[in-house]
Amino acid sequence: MTDTAVLGQRAPERQREPAPPRRTGIPAGLLRTARPRQWIKNVLVVAAPAAAGELFAWHTLSRLALVFVLFTACAAAVYLVNDARDAEADRAHPVKRHRPVAAGQVPVPVAYAVGGALGVVAPVVAAWLCPPAVAALLTAYLAMQLAYCISLKHVLVVDLAVVTTGFLMRAMIGGLALGIPLSRWFLITTGFGALFMVSAKRYSEAVQMAEKAGATRALLTEYTTGYLRFVWQLAAGVAVLGYCLWAMEEGGVPHTSVLPWRQLSMVAFILAVLRYAVFADRGTAGEPEDVVLRDRALALIGVVWVAMYGLAVANW
Known part of the structure; x- marks a missing residue:
């Protein structure tokens, strides 16, 4: 019945996208x-x-x-x-x-x-x-x-x-x-943060491939889910480490702000990585922009991080 239900859901989706309206x-x-x-x-x-x-x-x-x-x-x-x-x-x-x-x-x-x-x-x-x-x-x-x-x-x-x-x-x-x-820490954090999202997406595609054979890139058949999991976990760890070292290094300079916002932003950054890892672990981390925009908790963490970093830059 499950297969029938799934097929029953896919057919209407195709009917909602008829050829004539799309040929505009x-x-x-x-x-x-x-x-x-x-x-x-x-x-x-x-x-x-x-x-x-x-x-x-x-x-x-x-x-x-x-x-x-x-x-x-x-x-x-x-x-x-x-x-x-x-x-x-x-x-x-x-x-x-x-x-x-x-x-x-x-x-x-x-x-x-x-x-x-x-x-x-x-x-x-x-x-x-x-x-x-x-x-x-x-x-x-x-x-x-x-x-x-x-x-x-x-x-x-x-x-x-x-x-x-x-x-x-x-x-x-x-x-x-x-x-x-x-900054070298900026490059390390950005590079490994990107690798984290890219490999998490590949991992999610590999997990779903068994259920939707032929609906994804052929190269995924050459990867194992264990290898892709290793890559996104390694990338997440290096990205967090790079950000923390960067925040601590920059935060070492004298400041007159009320709180050490730059160091505190590490908390929001780590929470964001951990939250994104939830979707990666479930195999639902598809397009990064979809994950970020559709998850309210992750979006809220992102807003908090931006606010903290903005306060650090403003030295408030």
Whole structure:
């Protein structure tokens, strides 16, 4: 009866997404292919300026807005090229066949053309309006992600490293755009925090794969759930250690604030990692943005952490 019930739930879902309403034109299809829901990840561009306490100057905000747009354009370029390249395979997939390129809403040549244009324009604009390091990082990001689409996503461990590096690049680019030195502890915490979320997502997919055979990436069959669990647990531990060392090091300087907010923020950070680990352990840590936005407790912990760190920066 369970199988029947599940099948009974899936059929109506497919009926809610009929083909005619979704074929609203090429521009709408291109926008969907660019994955607007994924753009929230690019908010990481504010990480380095926020960590340095240099976030609220007008010059800073305008430069970060530009960097956000440029990084979003690069990410969209990768999605467009990826979907164009995988169109034939996606048509045989129960979920991916509804993507605009696979469904025929966006012709493959158009997806390639728009993706290529975005991939060229974004670094050129960055070279014109931003420090050279920004254009270099965007170019490196594009090269790495395109290599991932073509072959690296099929290589064990390397696929985890590439996706993690993509998050780390997002966190670094804000500092590079503003000439802010990047702390080694900041890089360690951000890098391993990203690896924690990426490996937790892979672990969740691997756990669910047995129930939904064929509905996830083939590479997961090469990983064991035990290995992926080891990776996310290791990454979580290193991220927490890196943050604590960073907070204690920075907090060692004299301050006039009422409380040592920077050190106290360690509590919120550790609670956030432990809360996220609950979903990882259950095998329900899918898209990081979905986990963070849908869990009220995790969102509240995040707000508390931001408040504590803001008070530390303001030296209140």
